[in-house]
Amino acid sequence: MTEELKNSDNQWLRKQIVEISRRLSAEGFNINSSGNVSVRAQRGQKEGFLVTPSGVDYETMRPSDLVFVELKKDAAVFWGKLKPSSEWQLHEHIYRKRPDVGSVVHTHSCYATALSCMEEAIPPFHYMIALSNAAKINCAKYATFGSVELAQHAVDALGEQSLACLLSHHGVIACGKDLQKAFALAREVENLSHMWLLIRNSSGSCEMIKSTEMDKILEKFKHYGQTGTNVK
Numbered sequence: 001m002t003e004e005l006k007n008s009d010n011q012w013l014r015k016q017i018v019e020i021s022r023r024l025s026a027e028g029f030n031i032n033s034s035g036n037v038s039v040r041a042q043r044g045q046k047e048g049f050l051v052t053p054s055g056v057d058y059e060t061m062r063p064s065d066l067v068f069v070e071l072k073k074d075a076a077v078f079w080g081k082l083k084p085s086s087e088w089q090l091h092e093h094i095y096r097k098r099p100d101v102g103s104v105v106h107t108h109s110c111y112a113t114a115l116s117c118m119e120e121a122i123p124p125f126h127y128m129i130a131l132s133n134a135a136k137i138n139c140a141k142y143a144t145f146g147s148v149e150l151a152q153h154a155v156d157a158l159g160e161q162s163l164a165c166l167l168s169h170h171g172v173i174a175c176g177k178d179l180q181k182a183f184a185l186a187r188e189v190e191n192l193s194h195m196w197l198l199i200r201n202s203s204g205s206c207e208m209i210k211s212t213e214m215d216k217i218l219e220k221f222k223h224y225g226q227t228g229t230n231v232k
């Protein structure tokens, strides 16, 4: 894990998570208390992540309601007054498998979730697919919400480098080095999903971007990291 991914569990970070959770709700990404947000953090000597609690409305959520999940070698320990999100294992599996990930945003945003019900990857029809750090956005196999199986399928769909995937008949996972980037990617996946549904439902044809060109775009994104990733 790089130094830049090391956040401390503090009030500033907790406020950021609450603010982004409210924005996801305000922008219609998460209805009621669906979806969840986490950031990798340290609490003293404990390594883990802060995650939104289970079943708490984003409007009334307070920074102190967040749960710190300590990642021990063979177990997870919860620190907080409330239960963590029912999908805490999704976040846990990603942080354990992907040291490059510093934040995970899970949404049920409308267009991306509609696509997830078709159980298909979003192909390279638009260059911004590369914001996910891969040439397509995979769709994880179906498993019951809140299950370890779902967490494993999500990790498989993300693979070694992708920062986003769909969850069959469920929603979206967007990751990033930090919370702002994960949030920006969640927004972009929704935007791309909207476009892809429009294309699928039109009578026009759509050629995919060739893999050599996608490789070029992926390389370019590495060098222009801030392109399209800042939340305005």
Ligand SMILES: [Zn+2]
Residues within 6 Å of the ligand: 034, 035, 087, 106, 107, 108, 145, 170, 171
């Ligand atoms: Zn969900």
